[in-house]
Amino acid sequence: MSRKLLVPATALTVATVFALAACAPSSDDAAGGGEPKAGGTLKVLANGDVDHLDPQLVAYVPTYNVMRSISRSLLSYSASNDAAERIVLQPDLAEAVPEPSADGLSYTITLRDGITWGAPDGERAIVASDVERGIKRLCNPLISGALAGYFTGLIEGMAEFCTGFAAVAPEVDPMREYLENTDISGIETPDDTTVVFTLTKPASDFPFMLSLDAADPAPIEALDELPDSPEYRRSFVSSGPYKVADYTPDAKLVLERNEAWNPDSDPLRKAYVDSIEMTMGVEGDAAMQQLQAGSADLLFDLSPSPANIQQLKAQNDDKLSTMENGGVDQFMWINTKSPNNGGALADLKLRQALQYAVDKTAVVQTMGGEELAGVTNGIFGPGILGYEEYDPYPANDGKGDPEKAKQLLAEAGFPDGITLKLPYRNVGTQPDIAQTVQASLERAGITVELTPVPPTDYYANFMTNPENATTGAWDIALVGWSPDWQGGAARSVFQPQFVFDGTHQSYNYVDYNSDAANALAEQALAATTPEEAGDLWHQVDEAVMADSPMVSIAYRLKPNYHSERVGGFVEYAQSQNGDWTNVWLNG
Structure with a gap:
C-alpha cells in the first residue's frame, strides 16, 4: 500500500521561501526529561515489516524512520514537536535548500563536505554521480518506485530514459549496463559535488520531492544485486548513522552504528543510541503493555487504540502525543x-x-x-x-x-x-x-x-x-x-x-x-x-x-506513545512518529 493511503495502525512554494530557520532538535523542545545520553539499544515494536529496504522503492509511512536511520536524503526536515517547524524544508546531504533559476526550470544542488558511504571496502565520499544513479534507479524494469511518477515527467529526458529502461532485461548485468551508460539530459554532474536538475516546466515543489527517500543517492554497490532483493538487503550500503546488522523478514530488524557516518556533516541526526532493534509480529495491546512496563520503547506501525488513549488521557500521561499529517x-x-x-x-x-x-x-x-x-x-x-x-x-x-x-x-x-x-x-x-x-x-x-x-x-x-x-x-x-x-x-x-x-x-x-x-x-x-x-x-x-x-x-490526528525511559521524543513529520535518530535512553 502506498504511503499516500492513511494507515492508522496498520498515500509548493518556492524553496527559498520555505528555507526558514528551523533548529535541529534540542533538549529544550524535546518531550522527556533529562540531559541527552549516548548508548543503549532502542527497542521498537511492530506488527508488520517494512515495505522495502531499498530507498528508491519506499512508500510506506512507518518505513521512513528506518530510512532516516540508514539512508540520508538531499533535503529533509528537522524533527520537532512544533507543527509548523517540522514541515520546513532543511538541507541534509545538500549544503542548502536550492533556489530555482530565473525561469524556474533549473535547480542546482551542492553537496556538503564530509558525507560518506559505509562501503564494504571502507569509507567513501558520496558524490554527484551517486545522486544521479539514485534517480535513475526509480524506474528500473524489475520493480519501479511507487513515487517515480512525480519525477518521470518533470525531469527533462527522464521519461525517455525510463522508456528505454523498460525494454532492458530485468537482470543485474543488463540493468547495470543501461543505467551506468545512459544519461538523463535533465541531470548534469559537472563535478563531484554539484548536481544540476533541469525540469520540463516550473515546479516550485521540486525541492520538496528531493526530501523523499525515492530521490536518495545510490552507491555503485546498489547495482550488484536486484532492487530490494534479499541479497540487496543483506549488503545494504548505509549513508546514515546506522547500518543493517541483522534482518529476518517479518521477524526482526537490527541496526547498529555506521562507523563511516560523520556527525559533523549531519545537522539533523544526533544518533544517541548505539543500536535499534525492531521486533515484528506484535499485536497492539501487547505492544502497549510492553511500553508501559518499560520492556520496549517505541511503536513502528502500531498506534494506541481509542481505549488506550482514553485511559492515558485520564491518567494525564505525558508520553502520549498526537500530530497532524496533512491527510x-x-x-x-x-x-x-x-x-x-x-x-x-x-x-x-x-x-x-x-x-x-x-x-x-x-x-x-x-x-x-x-x-x-x-x-x-x-x-x-x-x-x-x-x-x-x-x-x-x-x-x-x-x-x-x-x-x-x-x-x-x-x-x-x-x-x-x-x-x-x-x-x-x-x-x-x-x-x-x-x-x-x-x-x-x-x-x-x-x-x-x-x-x-x-x-x-x-x-x-x-x-x-x-x-x-x-x-x-x-x-x-x-x-x-x-x-x-x-x-x-x-x-x-x-x-x-x-x-x-x-x-x-x-x-x-x-x-x-x-x-x-x-x-x-x-x-x-x-x-x-x-x-x-x-x-x-x-x-x-x-x-x-x-x-x-x-x-x-x-x-x-496520529497518536504516538513511548516508554518512560525514552528522552528527547521529537516528531519526524515524514514517519509521523518519534525520530529514532534523535531520542536517547534514560535508563
Missing part, C-alpha cells in the same frame, strides 16, 4: 461510472445530495472525538499549503442537512430515495465508521448496502480494480489519503487522485479530471510566493469540490 483520513468517493440506478451518480445534484447527507461530526466521534479527529470539507487536510477552512456545502456545522439532501434527491429524479452500495475495510474502527455513514444517509432517504472487504484486499484488489467501478460493485466507498511529503505537498494529494490524462491512475478510482483544476495547479506550481501558491491551491480545491467527485469527511 484526510475519510474521503467518501462517489462512483460516477456506476451503472446502478441508471447511472444516477453521474448527476451532479445527486452527488451534492450526498454532500449534505453525511453527518461528519458523528464520524469524528466514532474516530475518537475532537481530540483525535476533525471535520474536513475539501481535498486537503490541515498542514498542507492550500488548506483553508471553508465549507462549500454548509450543513449545520458538519452535522448534515437531511432535508436539503432530500430536496436534491427529488430534483435528481429520486423523490422516494435511492439505494447505494458501500464497501468498507473490515478492520479497526472502519466498520463503525461505515455504519455511522449508513445511518446519516438513511435519514436523508438514501439506503446503504454495506459490504465488508478484507483490509489486505480493499485497496490492492477491490478499489484499484477499474472493473469494480464500471460494473457497479460499489457506488460510494470510504478511503483515506496522506501526502507523500510535507509542507508544500498539495501536488501529492491532487495529482494521483484528481488528474486523468488518458492513463488510468490506481487511486483516481473513476478517472476524474477537471481542466479548470489542472490549469490552476499549473499556476500554483509556477507561483513565486507562498501566499500566491497557497491561494491557487485553494482554488484547485474549490474547483474539484464544485464537481463533487467525493465527500470529504474527516482528518485523523
Whole structure:
C-alpha cells in the first residue's frame, strides 16, 4: 500500500521561501526529561515489516524512520514537536535548500563536505554521480518506485530514459549496463559535488520531492544485486548513522552504528543510541503493555487504540502525543461510472445530495472525538499549503442537512430515495465508521448496502480494480489519503487522485479530471510566493469540490506513545512518529 493511503495502525512554494530557520532538535523542545545520553539499544515494536529496504522503492509511512536511520536524503526536515517547524524544508546531504533559476526550470544542488558511504571496502565520499544513479534507479524494469511518477515527467529526458529502461532485461548485468551508460539530459554532474536538475516546466515543489527517500543517492554497490532483493538487503550500503546488522523478514530488524557516518556533516541526526532493534509480529495491546512496563520503547506501525488513549488521557500521561499529517483520513468517493440506478451518480445534484447527507461530526466521534479527529470539507487536510477552512456545502456545522439532501434527491429524479452500495475495510474502527455513514444517509432517504472487504484486499484488489467501478460493485466507498511529503505537498494529494490524462491512475478510482483544476495547479506550481501558491491551491480545491467527485469527511490526528525511559521524543513529520535518530535512553 502506498504511503499516500492513511494507515492508522496498520498515500509548493518556492524553496527559498520555505528555507526558514528551523533548529535541529534540542533538549529544550524535546518531550522527556533529562540531559541527552549516548548508548543503549532502542527497542521498537511492530506488527508488520517494512515495505522495502531499498530507498528508491519506499512508500510506506512507518518505513521512513528506518530510512532516516540508514539512508540520508538531499533535503529533509528537522524533527520537532512544533507543527509548523517540522514541515520546513532543511538541507541534509545538500549544503542548502536550492533556489530555482530565473525561469524556474533549473535547480542546482551542492553537496556538503564530509558525507560518506559505509562501503564494504571502507569509507567513501558520496558524490554527484551517486545522486544521479539514485534517480535513475526509480524506474528500473524489475520493480519501479511507487513515487517515480512525480519525477518521470518533470525531469527533462527522464521519461525517455525510463522508456528505454523498460525494454532492458530485468537482470543485474543488463540493468547495470543501461543505467551506468545512459544519461538523463535533465541531470548534469559537472563535478563531484554539484548536481544540476533541469525540469520540463516550473515546479516550485521540486525541492520538496528531493526530501523523499525515492530521490536518495545510490552507491555503485546498489547495482550488484536486484532492487530490494534479499541479497540487496543483506549488503545494504548505509549513508546514515546506522547500518543493517541483522534482518529476518517479518521477524526482526537490527541496526547498529555506521562507523563511516560523520556527525559533523549531519545537522539533523544526533544518533544517541548505539543500536535499534525492531521486533515484528506484535499485536497492539501487547505492544502497549510492553511500553508501559518499560520492556520496549517505541511503536513502528502500531498506534494506541481509542481505549488506550482514553485511559492515558485520564491518567494525564505525558508520553502520549498526537500530530497532524496533512491527510484526510475519510474521503467518501462517489462512483460516477456506476451503472446502478441508471447511472444516477453521474448527476451532479445527486452527488451534492450526498454532500449534505453525511453527518461528519458523528464520524469524528466514532474516530475518537475532537481530540483525535476533525471535520474536513475539501481535498486537503490541515498542514498542507492550500488548506483553508471553508465549507462549500454548509450543513449545520458538519452535522448534515437531511432535508436539503432530500430536496436534491427529488430534483435528481429520486423523490422516494435511492439505494447505494458501500464497501468498507473490515478492520479497526472502519466498520463503525461505515455504519455511522449508513445511518446519516438513511435519514436523508438514501439506503446503504454495506459490504465488508478484507483490509489486505480493499485497496490492492477491490478499489484499484477499474472493473469494480464500471460494473457497479460499489457506488460510494470510504478511503483515506496522506501526502507523500510535507509542507508544500498539495501536488501529492491532487495529482494521483484528481488528474486523468488518458492513463488510468490506481487511486483516481473513476478517472476524474477537471481542466479548470489542472490549469490552476499549473499556476500554483509556477507561483513565486507562498501566499500566491497557497491561494491557487485553494482554488484547485474549490474547483474539484464544485464537481463533487467525493465527500470529504474527516482528518485523523496520529497518536504516538513511548516508554518512560525514552528522552528527547521529537516528531519526524515524514514517519509521523518519534525520530529514532534523535531520542536517547534514560535508563
